[in-house]
Amino acid sequence: MCARARGLQVGVVNNAFELAPWADFLAAGDQAWWRAYPNAQQFGGRKFSMHSVAGVERVIIPALTGCNSGVLALEMAKRLGAERIELHGFDMHGSHFFGQYANGLNNTNANQRNRHLGQYRQWSAANRGIEVINCTSGSALDCFPMAA
Numbered sequence: 001m002c003a004r005a006r007g008l009q010v011g012v013v014n015n016a017f018e019l020a021p022w023a024d025f026l027a028a029g030d031q032a033w034w035r036a037y038p039n040a041q042q043f044g045g046r047k048f049s050m051h052s053v054a055g056v057e058r059v060i061i062p063a064l065t066g067c068n069s070g071v072l073a074l075e076m077a078k079r080l081g082a083e084r085i086e087l088h089g090f091d092m093h094g095s096h097f098f099g100q101y102a103n104g105l106n107n108t109n110a111n112q113r114n115r116h117l118g119q120y121r122q123w124s125a126a127n128r129g130i131e132v133i134n135c136t137s138g139s140a141l142d143c144f145p146m147a148a
Helices: 014-018 031-036 038-042 069-079 110-126
Strands: 011-013 025-027 046-049 084-087 131-134
Touching: 011 014, 011 069, 025 069, 031 038, 046 069, 069 084, 069 110
Parallel strands: 011 025, 025 046, 084 131
Antiparallel strands: none
């Protein structure tokens, strides 16, 4: 999929920067993630976090009560002018699509996933003018239409 997206405007979330180092932006909300992946600082596109991280643009999303890295990516795509967004790799059933973290970072548990699903729903309700299509077969993310 990554190779087919070349030439389009692409944002990546967390470790997906390793699959598409040519992407336009990287969204990774947690300071711990940035500490665990210092090579992400070499990413050539814009870098966004919800926390203060040296060399990374800090983003505040006042309309949301909380925000995971995927929602941060949606918000940044919107702010950068996207009117239609395709989601790839947003399974929301357990592990990240790139696998479990093996470097000391916490993997998302069921309670966190439920909270994250609520954050996507909240973002969706606040951004009705943005078309978001979930292209992840079998995804638990239910607030966006699924691609055929």
